[in-house]
Amino acid sequence: MIPAATPDTRDTDLARDALERQLDRIWRTPQGLWGALTTVDHKIIGRRYIVTAFVFLLLGGVLALAMRWQLAQPESRLLGPDRYNQVFTMHGATMMFLFAVPVMEAMGVFLVPLMVGTRNIAFPRLNAFSYWVYLFGGLLLWGAFLVDMGPDVGWFGYVPLSGPQYAPGKRADIWAQMITFTEVAALAVAVEIVVTVFKQRAPGMSLDRIPLFVWGALVTAFLVIMAMPAIMVASTALILDRLVGTHFFNPAEGGDVLLFQHLFWFFGHPEVYIIFLPATGMVSSILPTFARRPVFGYLPLVLALITIGILSFGLWVHHMFATGLPRLGESFFTASSMAIAVPAGVQIFCWLATLWDGRPVWRVPLLFVLAFIVTFVLGGLTGVMVASVPFDTQVHDTYFVVAHFHYVLIGGAVFPLLGAVYYWFPKMTGRMMSERLGRWVVGLIFLGFNLAFFPMHLLGLAGMPRRVYTYQAEMGWGAANLFVSLSAVMLAAGFLLFVVDALRSARWGEPAGDNPWDAPTLEWATSSPPPPYNFARIPFVTGANPLWQERDGLPVVTGLRVERRELIVSSVGDARPEAREASPRDSIWPLLAAIATSVMLIGSIVSPWAVVWGSGPVAVTLIGWFWPKGSPEDES
Numbered sequence: 001m002i003p004a005a006t007p008d009t010r011d012t013d014l015a016r017d018a019l020e021r022q023l024d025r026i027w028r029t030p031q032g033l034w035g036a037l038t039t040v041d042h043k044i045i046g047r048r049y050i051v052t053a054f055v056f057l058l059l060g061g062v063l064a065l066a067m068r069w070q071l072a073q074p075e076s077r078l079l080g081p082d083r084y085n086q087v088f089t090m091h092g093a094t095m096m097f098l099f100a101v102p103v104m105e106a107m108g109v110f111l112v113p114l115m116v117g118t119r120n121i122a123f124p125r126l127n128a129f130s131y132w133v134y135l136f137g138g139l140l141l142w143g144a145f146l147v148d149m150g151p152d153v154g155w156f157g158y159v160p161l162s163g164p165q166y167a168p169g170k171r172a173d174i175w176a177q178m179i180t181f182t183e184v185a186a187l188a189v190a191v192e193i194v195v196t197v198f199k200q201r202a203p204g205m206s207l208d209r210i211p212l213f214v215w216g217a218l219v220t221a222f223l224v225i226m227a228m229p230a231i232m233v234a235s236t237a238l239i240l241d242r243l244v245g246t247h248f249f250n251p252a253e254g255g256d257v258l259l260f261q262h263l264f265w266f267f268g269h270p271e272v273y274i275i276f277l278p279a280t281g282m283v284s285s286i287l288p289t290f291a292r293r294p295v296f297g298y299l300p301l302v303l304a305l306i307t308i309g310i311l312s313f314g315l316w317v318h319h320m321f322a323t324g325l326p327r328l329g330e331s332f333f334t335a336s337s338m339a340i341a342v343p344a345g346v347q348i349f350c351w352l353a354t355l356w357d358g359r360p361v362w363r364v365p366l367l368f369v370l371a372f373i374v375t376f377v378l379g380g381l382t383g384v385m386v387a388s389v390p391f392d393t394q395v396h397d398t399y400f401v402v403a404h405f406h407y408v409l410i411g412g413a414v415f416p417l418l419g420a421v422y423y424w425f426p427k428m429t430g431r432m433m434s435e436r437l438g439r440w441v442v443g444l445i446f447l448g449f450n451l452a453f454f455p456m457h458l459l460g461l462a463g464m465p466r467r468v469y470t471y472q473a474e475m476g477w478g479a480a481n482l483f484v485s486l487s488a489v490m491l492a493a494g495f496l497l498f499v500v501d502a503l504r505s506a507r508w509g510e511p512a513g514d515n516p517w518d519a520p521t522l523e524w525a526t527s528s529p530p531p532p533y534n535f536a537r538i539p540f541v542t543g544a545n546p547l548w549q550e551r552d553g554l555p556v557v558t559g560l561r562v563e564r565r566e567l568i569v570s571s572v573g574d575a576r577p578e579a580r581e582a583s584p585r586d587s588i589w590p591l592l593a594a595i596a597t598s599v600m601l602i603g604s605i606v607s608p609w610a611v612v613w614g615s616g617p618v619a620v621t622l623i624g625w626f627w628p629k630g631s632p633e634d635e636s
Contacts (some may be wrong), residue, residue, distance in 0.1 A: 020536050022562045027119070027532035029586060038586040040124035041532060045131050046110025047428060052131075053103035056138060058499070060094035063087050065492055068452075072485035074473040084469035085152035086171075090145050092155025093175065097182045098138045100413060101271065104278040105189040105224075107420060108217035110428065112193055114523035115211045117202025117541065119534045119567055120583050122195035123188075125590045125625065130188035132594030137181020140602060144174045151175035154467070156268070157238065159249040159260045164242045173242055173605045179235040180601055183228045190224035193217050200567055201575040202522065203557050204541035211521045211544075212295065215302050216281020219309040220274050227270035227313070234263035243608050258323060265316035273312040275409060277305055279416035280347055283369050286416075286423050287351055289519040290366040291358025294545050297350035304343035304350075311340045321389050322396045330389050337387030341380060348373060363517075364438030368419025371446045375411025379404060382457070397467075400460025406453050418445070418498065425502070426516050430528045431509030437501040444494030451487035455480050520545035525554055538568055541575070589625035596621045 029039040039045065066087055070079045079087060113121045121127050144150050151171045153162040162172040197210070197218045210218075237248040238260070247253035249260050288295045295301065317325065317333040351373065360366065382404040386392045395401060418441070425433050464477050471477055515524040524547055526535055537556035543549040557577065560566050565583040570576060600614025 016536065019562065020531070023533040023536060024531060026562065026565055029532065034588075035586070037591055038128075038588045040120070040128050040584060040586050040590075042109055042113050042121040042124060042127060043428075043530060043532075043534075045127050046106055049102060049106030049109055049131055049134070050428075052135060052138070053099050053106055054499075056094050056098040057103075058495070059142065060091050060099060061492060061495060063091040063094070065488060067091065068485040068488045070469060071471075071481050073482065074475070074478045075470050079469060081469050082152065086145060086148075086150040088467060089151045089154050089175070090141070093141060093151065093178065094138075095409075096155055096271070097178065098134075098141070100275045100409065101186055101224075102134055102182070103417065104220065104275055104413070105186060105193075105217075107278060107282070107417075107424075108193050108220070109189060111424065111523060112196055112214055112217050113200070114427075114526070114530060114534055115214050115521055116197060116200060116205060117522045117525075117535060117539050118196065118200040119538075120565070122192050122200060125584050125587055126188050127192055128587075129590035129594050130185040130192075132591050133181055133188075133597060134185035136594060136598040137178050137185070140174065140181065140598075141178045144171070149174060151178075156264060157235070157260075158264075159238065159241075159257050162238060163249060167242075170605055173239055176235040176239040176242075177601050177605055179231055181598070183232045184597075186224050187228055190221035193221040194225070197221075198572045199569050201570050202539050202541050203568065203570060203575055203577050205570075206574040208298070209541055209544045209546075211281075212284035212298070212301055212305075213278070213281035215305050216277045216279075216284070219305045220277045223270050223274050223277070223309050223312065227267045227274070230263045231267035234260055234267075237263075239604070243604070258320075261320055261323065262316070265319045266313070269316045269319065270309075270312040272405075272408065273308055275413045277308060279372070279413040279420075280305065282416045282420040282423075283351060283372060284347075285521065286365045286369055286419055287354050288358075288545070289423075289517050290361045290363055290369075291354050292361065293354065293358040294520070294548075295350065296353040296357060297346075298544060300346050301350050304346045307343040308340060311336060311343070315340065318387055318392065321392045327389070334387050334389060338384055341384060344380060348377065363422075364433070364435055364442060365419040365423040367439065367442045368415050368422065371442060372411060372415035372419070375407060375415060375446075375449070378454075379407030379411050383408060395460050397465055398460035399456040399464045399466060402466055403453050403456035403460060406449075406456075410449060410453075415445075421502070423517070424523075425505065426512030427523055427528050427530070429506050429509070430512055431505050432512045432516060433505040433509060434501050437497060441494050441498045441501065444490055444497060448487055448489075448491030448494055452484050452491050455484050455487075459484075515547065518547075520548040522546060587625070589621055593618065593621035593625055 027041075029035045029041050029044060066079065067084070070076050070084060109121060109127060113119070141151070149169070149171055151157070151174055153167055153172050153175060157172065157175050160166055162175070197214055201210070237246070240246040241248055241250065241255075247255045249255045249257050251257060284295055284301055314336040315333060317330065318337045321330055321333075351369075382400070386395065386401065386404055422433050422438055425431070459477055459480050462477065462480075464471065464475070512528050514526070514528050516528075517524070522539060522541070523530075525539055537558075538560065539546065540555040540557050542555070546554060557568070559577075560568065560580060565585060567581045567583050568577050569579040569581045571578055596614070596617040600610055600618055603610030603614055
């Protein structure tokens with residue numbers, strides 16, 4: 001039986017309390033260690049993803065401070081060249097592969113099902129598997145670093161320096177396998193988000209009513225699916241060169257070192273937008289709430305997201321302008337690199353128009369949005385500069401580029417993310433973060449960031465190269481580097497205060513209520529934090545801002561059974577109910593599959609035969625995962 005498509009505001013099947021008790025019994029995760037290991041609740045897994053990603057952010061930040069203190073003075077002896085190479089490789093790999101991409105997908109894991117009005121994410125066991133694989137990949141990388149086996153070939157792992165001739169030992173192998181861990185996890189989450197958005201939206205949520213954060217998560221998921229196989233191919237080919245004796249990147253045997261860069265940056269530049277697009281979706285969700293009006297230009301914002309996603313695949317060669325490629329080809333990538341500023345500019349003008357025509361309420365999430373707009377515009381301007389071949393040739397591999405990409409990544413992604421944490425923290429925990437401490441966090445991070453990274457433009461123009469562990473006093477870079485390092489302490493203090501605020505608020509923060517911001521989207525239609533089943537009655541969506549348009553209460557849809565975990569499957573275009581679908585119960589098999597996969601991948605670092613012998617345990621866990629249990633909800 002397909003659920004009724006007509007809205008119904010009455011509880012006619014069961015009294016609401018009885019309904020909620022029954023749903024809680026069916027959907028609740030058991031208490032204790034067993035429940036923690038077997039849960040498939042997207043909210044629990046999403047929170048784990050977010051917390052783990054922020055732990056890696058803090059670890060990567062500690063490494064950044066170590067690099068800055070090494071460079072604060074000429075000819076410093078704080079870090080030797082080998083340790084410094086490990087530190088800057090670990091910093092980049094941690095921030096890009098273990099923080100930036102995972103935390104954006106983690107926000108989607110938690111929020112997308114709530115925002116589209118469903119009870120769980122699609123393929124919830126795959127979701128649990130993705131988290132465990134991500135966690136084990138991070139532990140592999142940091143465990144290796146702690147025993148002096150951390151990768152030392154840069155977060156990009158360029159050949160031939162990462163090849164068997166120039167990088168003996170297992171450090172580069174650990175980097176390559178860490179890529180496999182994180183990309184498997186990212187691809188799994190991307191598939192879940194695509195299916196959730198297309199097939200599990202609440203009835204009435206047609207394509208023109210999807211929240212903008214969900215649009216950002218959806219476009220990002222497609223970018224992950226299309227871009228990340230390239231880096232998996234590159235890292236797999238590298239480890240085969242190193243362990244099996246293939247010659248993908250060995251010119252003496254017909255290989256090509258530039259092939260690695262093409263594969264890496266075909267992933268690497270879309271990755272910038274994999275990080276950036278969810279952040280713009282966060283901005284588009286936060287702004288209307290605090291501007292007290294619907295977002296200006298919903299359709300242009302959606303088209304801008306899609307356009308940026310498409311154009312992001314035509315930019316990768318601007319990372320390779322110094323490699324001697326044909327000038328005519330480089331000119332096309334220069335044009336593409338400049339053209340992508342157009343949809344980004346459309347987004348900024350829509351956000352400014354929303355504020356201009358609204359009645360802004362100046363709370364911490366909105367302050368982070370303003371910090372983002374200022375910082376990202378500056379980063380975008382330098383992005384247009386390095387898209388020019390003559391200019392890029394001069395500043396390539398200097399601190400000018402370091403300043404540029406930190407302006408884009410921190411200003412364009414971390415600032416909106418911090419605003420999003422303050423905005424959705426009440427939904428995740430049921431408590432408010434401190435407004436007073438939050439304003440200090442905004443001020444310290446905004447000032448510390450700009451004071452630390454803006455002078456790097458000048459250092460780059462003065463000729464300071466990237467990735468050097470020391471420099472001579474005669475170069476004249478000492479005073480600027482000392483200023484940058486002292487400013488980095490202010491930036492670190494801002495992040496430390498953010499962590500203190502989050503930990504304090506999670507335990508002692510002011511109770512939030514269901515919708516403390518009077519926000520318009522569906523995630524605020526349920527309690528804070530949400531119950532295990534998200535919604536006792538699946539809402540019927542009548543507009544793009546349902547909670548503002550239905551002040552007297554959302555209409556709901558009837559017809560779902562309560563004796564098992566069940567979801568509505570809806571049509572792609574106008575979200576008409578098409579079927580009822582069982583949602584899998586909790587299971588230990590995703591964890592066991594992740595352990596078997598991790599043992600196989602880690603073992604392959606020592607011997608390629610581990611792939612052969614490790615395939616057996618992986619197959620056993622997958623058979624257990626999909627073995628029919630006699631009821632439909634246990635077969636997925």
